[in-house]
Amino acid sequence: MTAPPLTAAVPPGELLLSLESVVKDFGRTRAVDGISLTVGPGEIIAMVGPSGCGKSTTLRMVAGLERPDSGRVRLAGRYVAGPDAWVPAERRGVGLVFQDHALFPHLTVENNVGFGLPRRSPTRTARIREVLDLVSMAPLAGRYPHELSGGEQQRVALARALAPGPPIVLLDEAFSSLDRGLRAQIRTDTVAILRHTGTAAILITHDRDEALATGDRVVIMRGGRIEQDATPDEAFHHPATRFVATFVGDAVLLPAERDAGMLYSEIAEMITPSGIGHGEVELVARPHEVTLDAGGPGKAEVVALEFQGAFVLYTLTLQSGITLRSLQPHEVRLDLGAKVSVGLAPGITPSILVDGVRPR
Ligand SMILES: Nc1ncnc2c1ncn2[C@@H]1O[C@H](COP(=O)(O)OP(=O)(O)OP(=O)(O)O)[C@@H](O)[C@H]1O
Ligand SMILES: [Mg+2]
Structure with missing residues (x-):
């Protein structure tokens, strides 16, 4: 019997998520070098930076898939990682849409979406329908993943992440396998759905235009640190560093x-x-x-x-x-x-x- 996830409403005035001086080493590699970051309820953060700068590792620490070497992670009003705190991934109630987080090939769309919902819940079927409607995939509920296009698979992955009603969804390069036109469409749809449901998100992308277009804030990382955390407008027009100046635009x-x-x-x-x-x-x-x-x-x-x-x-x-x-x-x-x-x-x-x- 597992404990229920941490999906309780965030106490008034509380941040949804905060990372406090979080550090993660892999052997001699310092992947994340003392990051502090906050996310408010419903806020969408776009995270960008060169390959290997620590974006995925940061997200994995939020998700509970990696443990920080020092620093603390606070989610929905309680510490989930730190010197004297640890809440495992399955109890954090965080939605994940990772590029390598493929759909289960042997399950239908419907059962993929229902995967994270309690089996015997009386509202299970209705909830699956609801999120499939949200991503416009209800007509294809009975299909298997191999019978879907890339964009449709991505919608199902989002529906699966949203089904348990998480306060935050983490998307790691979720759209990067899609071609440019479709990527823009799925991204716009995803943001609309996140806004509609009031779900916060951290969205990692390689695409600076995607970051500027999507985030309420854009977090630009380099070498395990945050170079700038600002609105897209601020980062573009008032870059904090030379690196940011050339990274966010020509x-x-x-x-x-x-x-x-x-x-x-x-x-x-x-x-x-x-x-x-x-x-x-x-x-x-x-x-x-x-x-x-x-x-x-x-x-x-x-x-x-x-x-x-x-x-x-x-x-x-x-x-x-x-x-x-x-x-x-x-x-x-x-x-x-x-x-x-x-x-x-x-x-x-x-x-x-x-x-x-x-x-x-
Ligand atoms: N499990 C691991 N074992 C050893 N080193 C790792 C591990 N995961 C990440 N690293 C290293 O930590 C650093 C940060 O990796 P991370 O995956 O967070 O980068 P990233 O910003 O997501 O890059 P990309 O844009 O290429 O996905 C890199 O130097 C990487 O090689
Ligand atoms: Mg990565």
């Missing part, structure tokens, strides 16, 4: 100089965006912020162009030899070798970095 870091409240760079001069300061900085120049003017005596040269449908991405070499990129509507037609003047779009307040970090 950017060139342009040398610039701060002096007496002004910022001077090869492509623009402006009032310094972050207060008084003096000396060398880097200006984060994103392609959509870089303007081109082919009308005047330009000193930059178009060295490459990439057709992207509605837009064309131009690569330019400045007089200093620095390479920049500029995203232009497809109506702008410039040939390779064209001479242009380059600037920053009016009204743009670019981010600057001092010694690789955002100045305070």
Whole structure:
């Protein structure tokens, strides 16, 4: 007889989940290096970072599939991991949708979804129907996994995770096996379902656009640590570090100089965006912020162009030899070798970095 899962409502004012200085080593590898992170009820967190930076290990510690070497994990008002606490995975009441968490091939869709529900519960059948309806899979309830498309399998996996009514679902690269168009669709549907049911989620993805589009917050990890934990808007427009600046979007870091409240760079001069300061900085120049003017005596040269449908991405070499990129509507037609003047779009307040970090 196993104890019931921890699906009780979160006490008012409590965070749903908090990780407190969590560390995990595998032999000599420090996979997670002192992570602190919180998730509120119903909040959707997107977690991104390079391969091997500790994303899955972090999620596995939340799920109860790995035990932290130090630090603590608190879930729904109680400690589930720590020096004097341990609640095993099956009693945490957390939903899991992992890429390698395949459906059971010998069970029908219906029985896959019912797998985590008590056998004799009088509401079992109704609950299975309810979650299958939620993911629009009720008509295929009697099929076996091999009779489903990749997208349909993913929906069933989500239904299975949601069936016991967990307060949080953990998704590790859940959509990455799907092709691009389907992935966007399933992702949108999944987020809508999570919102509808008020379920919180941590969603690991390799896709920065997916992270920015999906998360209430985006957590950018690197080398077992969190580089930035912020809203997508904040991470994109005010990156905390050089790494984040280039990880969350295309950017060139342009040398610039701060002096007496002004910022001077090869492509623009402006009032310094972050207060008084003096000396060398880097200006984060994103392609959509870089303007081109082919009308005047330009000193930059178009060295490459990439057709992207509605837009064309131009690569330019400045007089200093620095390479920049500029995203232009497809109506702008410039040939390779064209001479242009380059600037920053009016009204743009670019981010600057001092010694690789955002100045305070
Ligand atoms: N069971 C394990 N035994 C030994 N080392 C491990 C184990 N699991 C993970 N690691 C190591 O810990 C580090 C973090 O791994 P983790 O799987 O958390 O990375 P990740 O961010 O999920 O990467 P990816 O994007 O490739 O999935 C890596 O260096 C990995 O090799
Ligand atoms: Mg992983």
